[in-house]
Amino acid sequence: MILSNSPALVPLSLLLAAIVIPMAAFRRRWLAYPLALCASAFATGISVVNIIRVLTEGTIHYHFGGWIPPIGIEYVLDPLSSFVTLVVNAVSLMVLVHARRSVAAELPDKSMPFYAVVMLMLTGFNGIILTGDFFNLYVFLEISSLALYGMIAVGGRKSPIAAFRYLIMGTVGGSFYLLGVGFIYMTTGSLNMADVARIAPSLHQQPALVAALGLMITGLGIKMAIFPLHGWLPDAYTYAPSASSALIAPVGAKVGVYAIIRVIFYVFGVEFVRNSLPITEILAWLGAIAIIYGSIQAIAQKEMKRMLAYSSVAQIGYIGLGIGLANPYGIIGAVLHVMNHALMKACLFLVAGNYRLKLGHSTIPRLDHRVRRRMPWTTAAFTIGALSMVGVPPTVGFFSKWYLALGTIQNGRWLFLTALLVSSLLNAVYFFRILEKVYMKPLEGEAADDGSVSLDEAPASMLVPTLVLGIALLLLGLLNAVIVTGIISRIVPPGM
C-alpha cells in the first residue's frame, strides 16, 4: 500500500505536516519542530525508496484519483525527478536538523508558523518535481513561492522589502509560465506533459507553441534566477533568517532549473527547441555571463550571506550553461551541479548560520583567526565547501566542472570553457579571502590574544549537519562516477 503510493507520499506527507503543525502546536509549541523533522525524514526515506524503485522498475506513473491521463493528474517518477527529489529532501533534512537552534535564536516567537511554512515550501518543491502536469506544476510553483515569500519576510527589519520585490518578480514569472501553459493548452488541448510531448512534433513549429516555449522558459527563468532575471535573489538571501536562506538557497532555485530541463528536453525536445527559438543558445550565453558577473559581484561583497547569494547567481549560471549546451555532457554536468550546488550552498549557509549564532554576525571584514580557534570544525566545513566551490579535486565541485568543460569542448565553445575556468579563479579569490582571515593571525598592531579565545563550537545539532554536508561533498566527489553512470546518464534524454 505504501509502496504503491510512494510517489504521492513525498509531497503528501509534507503537506500533512504543514497542516498538522499549526493544529498540534496550537497548544504545545514545542511539537512543531519534531513534527517537521519527522515529515522531512519520512519524505527523504520515501525518496530513497522511490529512487530504488525507479532504478529497478523503470519509470513509474502515479495517477491521482485513479484517473488516467490526460484527463487525470499524474505523478511521474523517472530518474531525473527521483534524483532531484532525493537531493532536495536530503539537503532540506540536513538544514532542518540544523535549523532548530538557529530558529530558536533568530525567530523565538515565530517558530511554529516558520516550520509550517517550511513544510509547505517543501510540498511545493516536491510537487513541482514529481508532477507530470503543466497546470499542477504552476500550482505547486505558486505554493512554494508563497511559502518562500513568507520565509524571507520573517527575517530582520529589511526582509519584508526583499520579500516584496521577490513577490513581484516571482508573480511575473509565475504568470508568464501560466500564459505559456495557456498557449500549450490551446494548441494541443492537453496539459499532460507526456501527452504534449507526443503531440508537439506533429504541430510543426506552430507559432503559438513557440510562444508558449518562450513564455514558459522566461517565467521559469525568473524563478531560477538566471542572470538578468536574478535581481530579487541577493537581497532575498541576505535578509532572510539564516535558517530560511539555508533552505532556500540550496534548493529554491533548483526546482526552476528542474522545470526548465523538463520543459526543454522532455516535453518539447531538443530538436523542436533548436528549430524554433535559439533558447538553448541564449541560456548558454546568459549562463556564461552569469558565471562571470556573479563571481565578480561576490568578490565585492562584505556580508558572507550576500557573497554566497551572488555566488549562487554564478552557480546557477553553470547550470544554465550546461542546459544551454544541450549535449549529454552538458546535461550530466548541469544535473550533477544541481546536486553539488545544493550540498555546497547548504554547507556554506549553515556555516554562516553557525557564525551568526556564536559570533552574532557573518560580516567578512570582522572575521579573524579567533573564529577558527572558537569554531574549528565549522571552519573546517567551510574550507571544504570553499574548495568545492573553487573546484579542487576530489570534491564534487571539480567533477561537475569537468563534465561541463567536456560539454563545452564537445560543442567547440571555447569562450564558454574560458568563462567556466576563469570563474574558478574568481571563486578562489573570494573564498581564500575569507580563509586567509580565519586561518591567520592578525597583522601586527593587534594584540595576539590566542590564550583568551577558548573553544566555543556551535551545538551538535548545528555542527553535525554542517559536517555531514562537508563530508558528503568529498565522498560524493569520489563516488560521482557511480551517480553519473547509475542515475544521471539515464537522465540524458534519448536521441541526444
Add this chain to the structure above:
Amino acid sequence: MFDFIVGHYAYWFVFILMAIGLYGMIIKCNLVKKLIGMSIFQVSIILFYVAGANKWGATVPVADPALGTADPAKYINPLPHTLMLTAIVVGVATMGVALALVITIYKRYKSLDETRLLEQMRKEDDTE
C-alpha cells in the same frame, strides 16, 4: 489579416491589459500601485484562458437535458474555467501575502516609495 485582428479581438484586449499590468509593476514606485498592476496582470491571464475556452453559440457547461451530452460543441470548455478558479485562489493568496508585506513595510519605514525604501536599506547596510 483584418480577420485575424478582428477575430482575435478578445486576445488583443488581454494583451493590452497585460501591458498595463506590467507597466504598473515595473514603472510605478508606490508599492500598492505595483500590487494593482500585479492584479491587473493576473486578471489579464485569467481572461486569456476564459476567452480561449469560449465557443460561439455554446452554453454553460452544465448538463442540460434539452441539449443532451452528445455534442461537446454545444458546451463551453469547462476546464479552463476550473483552472482559472485555482489561479484566482493563487492570486488571492499572493495578494494577501503582498498586502501583509506592504503593511509591515509601511510600519517599519513609514513609506511605500520603492526608491526611497531601497535608499534607506542601503544606508542601513552601510551603517551596520
Add this chain to the structure above:
Amino acid sequence: MRTYRPNPIVSLVSRLVSPFIVMFALYVIFHGHYSPGGGFQGGTLIAAALILIRLSEGNEAAQLQFPRSWGTPLGSLGVLIYFGTGLATVLMGGRFLDYSVLHLSHHVSMSRSYGILMVEIGVGLAVTAILVSIFDNLLEGNPDV
C-alpha cells in the same frame, strides 16, 4: 483613519443579510459537486458574511462570533478533512483521492459524489477560515478599528 461609530442602518442591514449569505453559501457548497459552485465559492461567501459583521459591528462583537484565534486551526482542519478523505482512499487500497474505493454508496458514481462532497466541505471550511484570518491579520496592530 476615522474612528468607528455605530450606525444603526448599516448594523441592521448587515445583521439581516449575513445569515442569508451563509445559507446561500451552504447551498453552493453542498451543490458544488454536481452543479456550478463548490467549496471555494461557498467558503468565500461564508467569509464574506463574517467579514461583513466584522466591518459593521466592529472587532469586539465580531470576536464573539468568530474569534480570530480560530483561523489557523479551522483552516488546518478544513485541509485535514480534504486530506483525510484522500488518506482514507489510500488506506482502502486505492490511489490518493480515488473515491470509488470508499464504498459510500452502492453506485460507484454516487460514492464518488459523496467523496467529492466531503472534500468540498473541507475546502469550504478552509477557505472561510483562511479568508477571515487574512482579514484579521491585515488589521492586526491597527488600534483604530
Add this chain to the structure above:
Amino acid sequence: MGIDTMTISFVPLLAVLVSLLAVPLILFSSRRPNLREFWTFGAGIIKFGLVLSLLPGALAGKSVGIELLELAPGIRLALKADPFGVFFAMIASGLWIFTSFYSIGYMRGLGEHKQARYFSAFAVCLSATIGIAFSANLLTFILFYEILTIATYPLVIHKETPKAIRAGRKYLAYTLTAGLFLIAAAAVTWQITGSLDFAAGGIFKSHPMAPSTARILFFLFLGGVGVKASIMPLHSWLPTAMAAPTPVSALLHAVAVVKSGVFGVIRVVGFVFGPALMKEFGLGRILMVFAGFTIITASLLALKQDNLKRRLAYSTVGHLSYIVLGAGMLTSAALTGAMLHIAFHATMKITMFFVAGAIYVNLHKENISQLNGIGRVMPWSMGAFTVAAIGLSGLPPINGFISKWYLGMGSVQADTLIPLFILVASGLLNAAYFFPIVHRAFFRRPDGDELAGHGEASPFMVVPLCLTATLSLAVGIYPDLFFRFFRLASNVAGAILGGA
C-alpha cells in the same frame, strides 16, 4: 620491510596513503612534539621503504599498480608505479626523511608557531607528490596536482607576515590558473582520444590532429605544468614564495612542487604527446626556446640578487629549465640527462637551502653581503655548500656534472649545438653567482666581531645537509650507486623513444 607478504600492487597505494594517515596522528599529538615528530619520521621511513621495494620491479621495466574507484565514467582513480614514477617517488620520499630531520632542528631552533599544521601540511604534500609520481592517468594526475597546490598553500604562508600572505596569494593565483589549464587540456584530450591513460610514446598515436589543435593543446598543457616547472614567464611565484620557512623552500621548491612540474613536463612530452608528435609539429623546439630563454635569463637575474634564498630561487628556475630543455630535445641521452637532473639537482639544491636555513637560524642572516667569513664559524655547512655549488656549475666530480654531460650529449645527438652553448653559458653563470658566496665565506674577514661566540648550527640541521652533500658527491662519482638512478633514467628514456 615486511610488505612483501602483501600483494605487490597495493604498494603504490600504501606509499601514497602512509603519510596521509600520519596527518591525524600528527594533529592529535600536537601537544607532544616528540611523538608528533616521531609520526612524521616513521611515515617518511615507511614511505621510502615502500618506494624502494618497487625499485627492483621498476629496474626490470615492469609496472605495478592498482585501479580504484571510477572518478568519472571511463576514467578510474588509478595508481601505477612505472619506472619513471618510481624514479621520482624515490627522490621525493628519500629527501623527505632528510627534510623532516632538518625541519625539527629548524622549527625548534626558531620556536615557530603552529608546528602541527606545518608538519601535517608537509605530510599531505608528500602524499600528493607520490600520488603525482604514481598517477596512471591524467585525471588522477590532476587530482593530486591540485591537492599539492592546496596543501602547499599553508606552508607558503606559514609565517603569516604580510609578505608571506602576499606570497601565498601570488602562489595560488599562479598555480590555480595552471590547474585550470591542465583541466582544459585534459578535457580536450579526452574528447579527442577517449583515453587519459599515460602511455610511453603518447596517447595521441592513433588520433590524428590538426597542427593548430596540437599546438593549442600543447600550450594548454604547458600552461598547466609550466607554472610549477617555473618556465619563464610563469616563474615569478617561485622567488616570492621564498618567504616560506627554509625547509619548505628546500623540500617543496627544490623537490616536491617544482619537480612535480618538470615531472609533469616529461609526462606530457613522453607519455601524452609522445616524441613522434612532438617532432612532427615542432613542439620540442617550442619547448627548447622557452627553456633556453629561461636558463639564461634566470641565471642573469640570479646574479643580481643579494638575498641568499632569492638567489637560490632564481638558480632553481634556471636549473628546472635544464630538465625542460632535455625533454624538448627528445633524444635518448637528453631525456636521460633531464631525468638525472631531476634527481641530482634535488640533492644539490636541497643542500644549499639547508645551508641557507642553518645560517638563518644560527646567525639570522639572509643576505649574501653579510656572509663575510662565515665559513670559519660554520665550516661543515659552508663546505657542503661549496660541494653543491661545484655541482650546480656542472663541474666534476659532483653529480651535476653527469646530468649536464648527458644533456650536452643529447644536444649533439639532436644535431643542434645551441642547447650545448646555452648549457655551457649557464654553467659559467652558475659559477659566477655561486663562487663569490664561497669566496666570501672562506676568504674574507668577518665584519667586526659579530660572529664571535657563534658555532656550527644544531646537529639536526648540519647532519642532513652534510648527508645530502655526500650523496651528491657519491652519486657524482658513481651514478648507479644505491638507487641506480642512471639505469632507471636510461630505461625510461628508451621506453619513451621506443614507444614512438
